[in-house]
Amino acid sequence: MIHQSTICAISSPLGMGGVALIRVSGPDAFSIVQLITKTNVTELKARSVAYCIIRWNDQVIDECVLSKFAGPASFTGEDVIEIACHGSIYIQQQIMTALIEHGATLAKPGEFTMRAYLNGKMDLTQAEAIADLIASEDRMAHNMAVRQMKGGISKTINELRQKLIDFASLIELELDFSEEDVEFADRDDLKSLVQGVIAYIEELIGSFSLGNAIKNGIPVAIVGRPNAGKSTLLNALLKENRAIVSDIAGTTRDTIEEKFNIQGVSYRLIDTAGIRLAQDDIEKIGIERSLEAAEKASIVIYLYDLNSNAPSDIDSDISHLNLREDQALIVVGNKLDQQNGNSSRASDHLFISAETGESVDELKELLSQKSQINPSSQDTTIISNVRHLEALKLALSDLQKVENGLNIGITGDLVAMDIRSSLRHLGSITGAISTDDLLGNIFGRFCIGK
Numbered sequence: 001m002i003h004q005s006t007i008c009a010i011s012s013p014l015g016m017g018g019v020a021l022i023r024v025s026g027p028d029a030f031s032i033v034q035l036i037t038k039t040n041v042t043e044l045k046a047r048s049v050a051y052c053i054i055r056w057n058d059q060v061i062d063e064c065v066l067s068k069f070a071g072p073a074s075f076t077g078e079d080v081i082e083i084a085c086h087g088s089i090y091i092q093q094q095i096m097t098a099l100i101e102h103g104a105t106l107a108k109p110g111e112f113t114m115r116a117y118l119n120g121k122m123d124l125t126q127a128e129a130i131a132d133l134i135a136s137e138d139r140m141a142h143n144m145a146v147r148q149m150k151g152g153i154s155k156t157i158n159e160l161r162q163k164l165i166d167f168a169s170l171i172e173l174e175l176d177f178s179e180e181d182v183e184f185a186d187r188d189d190l191k192s193l194v195q196g197v198i199a200y201i202e203e204l205i206g207s208f209s210l211g212n213a214i215k216n217g218i219p220v221a222i223v224g225r226p227n228a229g230k231s232t233l234l235n236a237l238l239k240e241n242r243a244i245v246s247d248i249a250g251t252t253r254d255t256i257e258e259k260f261n262i263q264g265v266s267y268r269l270i271d272t273a274g275i276r277l278a279q280d281d282i283e284k285i286g287i288e289r290s291l292e293a294a295e296k297a298s299i300v301i302y303l304y305d306l307n308s309n310a311p312s313d314i315d316s317d318i319s320h321l322n323l324r325e326d327q328a329l330i331v332v333g334n335k336l337d338q339q340n341g342n343s344s345r346a347s348d349h350l351f352i353s354a355e356t357g358e359s360v361d362e363l364k365e366l367l368s369q370k371s372q373i374n375p376s377s378q379d380t381t382i383i384s385n386v387r388h389l390e391a392l393k394l395a396l397s398d399l400q401k402v403e404n405g406l407n408i409g410i411t412g413d414l415v416a417m418d419i420r421s422s423l424r425h426l427g428s429i430t431g432a433i434s435t436d437d438l439l440g441n442i443f444g445r446f447c448i449g450k
C-alpha cells in the first residue's frame, strides 16, 4: 500500500437527489466511519451492508446504509467504505465535514482510480476507460469504453512490447560478446519483425479517426445556397425547433452545432449559413465558417431547392467545396412536396421534403452507410485517446529509425537504443512506464469521487 492517507469524496452528482453516495478509502476508512456512526464497522463482514445512524455534534444527521469492502479486494485496493445517505446537500456536507474532522482528507479528482492504478488493480488504459465510460453517451462510445476497460488495448500493446523486448534482449546479449563478433539476433528476422510492428502501429494510428468519431460524434455539415432548407432539415433530424427558419435568404448567419444519434452512433450535425455572394461583412464571416465546417466534416450534405436551384449551379457549388477523398458527400434535393414537373432529377441524388419529413429516414439510413462505422468490426483494436495516439506516433518514429538502421547495417548498440526508446513510448500507454506528471495529467481530468 503506497498511500497512507484516508480520502473521502461525494461520488454522486453535485446537488440534491434521492440518495447520495460518499466514498471513503484508506487505512483509517473503517475507524473513521466507526467514530461517526457508532456502528462496529471493524466487526462488519467485508462486502456486506449495514444500516446505521450518523451523528455529528450531538445531532442525528441521517439514517444511512454502509457498504464495506476490505482491501485488497476493493476498487482502490485499500479499505473502502461507501455511505449511501439521503440526497440533501446539507446532509452530504455534514457527513463530509464529520469525516474530515476525524482525519480523512478531501480526495482530488480521479484519486480513487489513481490509487486503484498504483495498487495494481488496473493499468492506465483501463483507468482512462473508466473516464470514457462515465462520459459515454451512446451505444458505440459505450462499447468502445467497455472493451478498453476489459483490457483490449493493453493486450495489443503488451503483445507488441513483448516482441520488441525479446529482440532487444538478444541484441543486448550480442553487445556483451562484442569481442567475439557473434550475431544472436538474425538481422533479416529482426527487420521483418520491425516491419510487422510498424505496419500494425500504423493501423492503430489509422483507427484513431474512427475512434475519435465514435467518442465525440461524426461531424456532418449541411451546406447549400440560402433558402435551400438547411435549417429546416437540421430541425427535422433533431426533431426539435433548434434553428430559426424563414423565407428570408441569409437567415442563418453563424454555424449551429447539435449532437444526435442514429442507431447508437452519435453525429455532430452542423447547420451553416447559405453560400452566396455575401451582402455584408457578418454574412461574409458566416459563409467562411460554412466552408470551414464543410472542410472539417467527415460527411457533407449538400442541400438544394429542387424548384429553384439550377443543375449548373449545383455542380459548380459542389466542385467549389473541394472535398477530399476521406470525406463523404450526400447530395439532397429538397422541397419534394412543392416540386413542379419541370425540375430535373439526377439519379444519384436523394429527394426529400425537410418540411413534411418525407424521406428524411432514407437520409438517416444514408448517413449510417457513409459513416463507415461497422458494428461487426468490434474485435479490432480502435484507438480513441489522443494520449495513446501521440505515444504510438513516437514509438513509430523510433521503429522507423530501427528499420533504417538495419537497412544500412548500423551497430547493435544503436539499434538497441532505438528499440528501448520505442518500448518506453509503448509502455507509457499502459502505464508500465509512468511519471508523476503523466499521472497528474490523466487523473486530474477525472471527476471528484471517481
Ligand SMILES: Nc1nc2c(ncn2[C@@H]2O[C@H](COP(=O)(O)OP(=O)(O)OP(=O)(O)O)[C@@H](O)[C@H]2O)c(=O)[nH]1
Pocket (backbone or CB within 6 Å): 225, 226, 227, 228, 229, 230, 231, 232, 233, 244, 245, 246, 247, 248, 249, 250, 251, 252, 253, 272, 273, 274, 275, 334, 335, 336, 337, 338, 352, 353, 354, 355, 356
Ligand atoms: N415547401 C417546402 N418548404 C420548405 C421545405 N424546407 C424548407 N422550406 C422553406 O424554405 C424556407 C427556407 O428554409 P430554411 O430552412 O430557413 O433555409 P436555409 O437553407 O436554412 O436558409 P439560410 O439560413 O438563409 O441559408 C422556409 O420558408 C422554409 O419553410 C420543404 O421541404 N418544403
Ligand SMILES: [Mg+2]
Pocket (backbone or CB within 6 Å): 230, 231, 232, 243, 244, 245, 251, 252, 271, 272, 274
Ligand atoms: Mg438556415
